[in-house]
Amino acid sequence: MxxxxxxxxxxxxxxxxxxxxxxxxxxxxxxxxxxxxxxxxxxxxxxxxxxxxxxxxxxxxxxxxxxxxxxxxxxxxxxxxxxxxxxxxxxxxxxxxxxxxxxxxxxxxxxxxxxxxxxxxxxxxxxxxxxxxxxxxxxxxxxxxxxxxxxxxxxxxxxxxxxxxxxxxxxxxxxxxxxxxxxGKEIPLPDGYGFNDKDGNPRTHIRIKYWLKDAVTYQDYFMGPSDVLNDIPDIPVVGDYLLExxxxxxxxxxxxxxxxxxxxxxxxxxxxxxxxxxxxxxxxxxxxxxxxxxxxxxxxxxxxxx
Ligand SMILES: [Mn+2]
Structure with a gap:
């Protein structure tokens, strides 16, 4: 049908x-x-x-x-x-x-x-x-x-x-x-990492592009404004947070x-x-x-x- x-x-x-x-x-x-x-x-x-x-x-x-x-x-x-x-x-x-x-x-x-x-x-x-x-x-x-x-x-x-x-x-x-x-899916940044959002609030978690298959680092997965991208660590994501x-x-x-x-x-x-x-x-x-x-x-x- x-x-x-x-x-x-x-x-x-x-x-x-x-x-x-x-x-x-x-x-x-x-x-x-x-x-x-x-x-x-x-x-x-x-x-x-x-x-x-x-x-x-x-x-x-x-x-x-x-x-x-x-x-x-x-x-x-x-x-x-x-x-x-x-x-x-x-x-x-x-x-x-x-x-x-x-x-x-x-x-x-x-x-x-x-x-x-x-x-x-x-x-x-x-x-x-x-x-x-x-x-x-x-x-x-x-x-x-x-x-x-x-x-x-x-x-x-x-x-x-x-x-x-x-x-x-x-x-x-x-x-x-x-x-x-x-x-949206958020994951914690590793200890010691953080950034300020557009309202100046400190953040220790990032919203992620949970649908990505072959991304590696926190920067790759980050879903948010590009002007804070430099504050997001470009190191591999630690832990089992990603969705299939x-x-x-x-x-x-x-x-x-x-x-x-x-x-x-x-x-x-x-x-x-x-x-x-x-x-x-x-x-x-x-x-x-x-x-x-x-x-x-x-x-x-x-x-x-x-
Ligand atoms: Mn909404």
């Missing part, structure tokens, strides 16, 4: 106008307020909110599509952060503290929703229904990192209340699982990584669709998948940020 075709769409971050342009470009039509396609379903890779001007407008496009069966989605770290920002533990502390850094990251969403608490509560409850990953017939989808061990340890892709509360506690395996799956994603495994799609430059797959069966539409010069990128094992460089479709 022919597999279901999907249009996978990268991180939107409040850029509703680009999303509508992309829907039109992919021949979706709006009927009774809902965008749909006769043969395809859409799969969103998460991060609907924060940054852009049109927070509610994005939710009002994607939510009816998902609720009426025209789209699927995974949860992004920004939806997870929003849930944790609004949820309190048994002592009344927010799971994600309301410090300046967190509040600042979240201000576009806050200003869109904070004058209507029932509407905000409703959208936060809806965020909780988004799965942490999708393992479908012929294809896999996750916001940042497909880690077989952590996914099998979690078992269910649902963000239950228990998982939400456990994952908010630093040092738990649930915290590691959510951080890795939604925010075999070329025979189903194609996996993720967002999250603020890619720039030419749109292309990372390997034959791995592609990132986040091309930084939230930044000037960025693009909103999609991929039309029709059952193929090998990701085709000619099947990406994008719109430029307006």
């Amino acid at each position: 022919k597999k279901q075709s999907y249009d996978l769409v990268g991180d939107i971050h409040g850029q509703a106008l680009e999303l509508e342009k992309l829907l039109e470009k992919l021949s979706y039509t709006k009927t009774d307020g809902v965008w749909k396609h006769t043969e395809c379903k859409m799969i969103f890779l998460g991060d609907f909110v924060d940054r852009g001007k049109y927070q509610k407008e994005v939710i009002n496009i994607v939510r009816p599509m998902i609720e009426q069966g025209h789209a699927l989605s995974v949860m992004g770290n920004h939806e997870y952060n929003a849930i944790a920002y609004y949820t309190q533990d048994s002592d009344g502390n927010h799971l994600r503290s309301h410090n300046n850094k967190h509040t600042n990251q979240h201000k576009a969403f806050l200003s869109a929703y904070d004058n209507d608490s029932s509407e905000k509560e409703d959208v936060i409850e809806w965020f909780k229904t988004l799965p942490l990953w999708l393992d479908l017939d012929g294809i896999r989808v996750v916001h940042a990192c497909w880690d077989f061990d952590l996914i099998s340890k979690l078992g269910s892709s649902e963000l239950t209340d228990d998982l939400l509360h456990q994952s908010a506690i630093t040092g738990t395996w649930q915290n590691d699982a959510i951080e890795t799956i939604l925010k 994603y075999d070329s025979q495994d189903k194609p996996v799609f993720f967002g999250h990584y603020w890619m720039e430059g030419k749109i292309k797959p990372l390997t034959d069966n791995i592609a990132c669709l986040d091309y930084s539409v939230a930044k000037p010069g960025g693009k909103l990128v999609s991929y039309r998948w029709d059952g193929e094992q090998r990701i085709d460089k000619d099947k990406f479709v994008f719109v430029d940020r307006g």
